[in-house]
Amino acid sequence: MYKTHSCGELRSEHAGQMVELAGWVHRQRDHGGVTFIDLRDRYGIVQVVADPARPEVGAIQEARAEWVLKIAGIVRRRPAGAENPNMATGQIEIEATSVQVLNQARPLPFLVNKDEDTDEALRLKYRYLDLRRERMQNNMILRHHVVKFIRDYLSERGFLEIETPMLFKTTPEGARDYLVPSRLQPGMFYALPQSPQQLKQLLMVSGFDRYFQIARCLRDEDLRGDRQPEFTQLDLEMSFVERDDVLQLVEGLFTKMVKDILPQKRLLASPWPCLTYAEAVERYGSDKPDLRFGMELYGLNEIFAHTDFMVFQNVIKSGGVIKCIVAPGCAEYTRKEVDDLTTFAREQGAKGLATLALAADGVKGTAQKFIKPEDVSAIQARTGAKTGDLVLFIADSKAVANKTLSALRLLFRDRLGLADPDVLAFAWVVDFPMFEYNAEDQKWDAAHHPFTMPKMEDLPKFETDPAQILSDAYDMVLNGYETASGSIRIHRSDIQQKVFQLLGLKDEEIQSKFGHMIEAFQFGAPPHGGMAPGIDRLLMIFAGEPNIREVIAFPKNQAGRDLMADAPSPASERQLNELQIKLDLKKAEEPK
């Protein structure tokens, strides 16, 4: 071993001990002929002092930032007044008796001893250096603790961790597949799993009634801050359970996790709130509401049932809605501020935005002259809006009104600081619709995935009104993010067949894509269900990071590239020949 202790563990009780340390030069300075070095490893930082005039420690003078040193020395208490209360090891320092340079370092492309703003592309190109930074080290350590907690918690409750293949077949999670060409069967392709969905259900057929996996999922979709082409889920599945059994298990896991490893965070509520999909969308305009603050949406169709305001009248007549939110203390917004909000509302798809400012000197706003005083009072009674507040109305189709007001609600959350960053507002959203109509392709899509169990009482609606079929699907939401989806599954092959048919799959297609599932369900499939919390997204929220890249050791950039290894990259002629693949790039580059 190069060392007897880590840089972070020495305290005043070690004073007088001879120790050996190894690490990186974090910082270095000279003071009156004496060299001070902060030596760093992943456990912390310790101050080393050496008089370079002494030959056995002379090497310390050459050392530069990020050189790798081995130091032997004596731990001593720092002189009175020289202690550093901001450092865990700040009571002591090491008086070096020998200094050995284990390796030198070229000047780095950016400083790692500071969390200063560094160009994102540079950080990703030199990710292994970026990961030396304290913030990134803490994120990786937190990640380890979260994953270990999950493994321990579930193992103690009888779950088995079982790996499933990466080379598999298409899984319908709604994204595009990554394909891998087969050399042994030219012209054939594996699909990388978008999730282990089918495999975990097949494990239930095998009798492994409590399964989990820290599973890598691969989805070829456009990237956003909270998406990566490969990401990690806690994938789990249980047999002989109903919805609430799965929810309770997962709620128990995260409740204890927060208590044990995130002591600086507070749960908004325990037990967690549970909203139906319809309720969430009605009250917050979103199926992943941030419950850390109120500012709910209110439907006002009743109040405006007899309005003379043509715009509102027309919307009501054509089956639309008038809904509002109340921005606290914003009655004095300037014309320009209201115009900016209107532009924002239009970007969300709304035709416009109407406002009512309950200013101290009277009611103002763009809708003031169209709304009768008794309607203003009715709105106040309904929404609780008071003097000083700004009421924002959207009159549009239900979907547009909800989407726009939900976005405005989040805009005000950030602008007015309405959500406490230390609060974790976990909640359940249940009873999702089973199908969504895809107007572009004129067909029905599964809202979750096609293995989700429709509500039994809704089975007759397959023939009459698919839009009204609810399912036993549920989401775990946290602070405005969807952090897990799951469902009770179909375990009867007749119902599975019905769902595939409604999705427009032809018999041959059902057979070629999912024949193995349909067949498996004929050999005694138990009732089962599960879910899959997204580990990266949860960590992003736990660590207070703005982006999931910050909690993944080696992420891709927005264009799906690994800038460090420069991937993807061309395949050699020989590799392509072996796969019997000919590139036709010109065609691929033509606009669609």
Ligand code: ASP
């Ligand atoms: N496979 C699903 C997903 O990735 C989760 C589940 O239903 O368990 O969203």
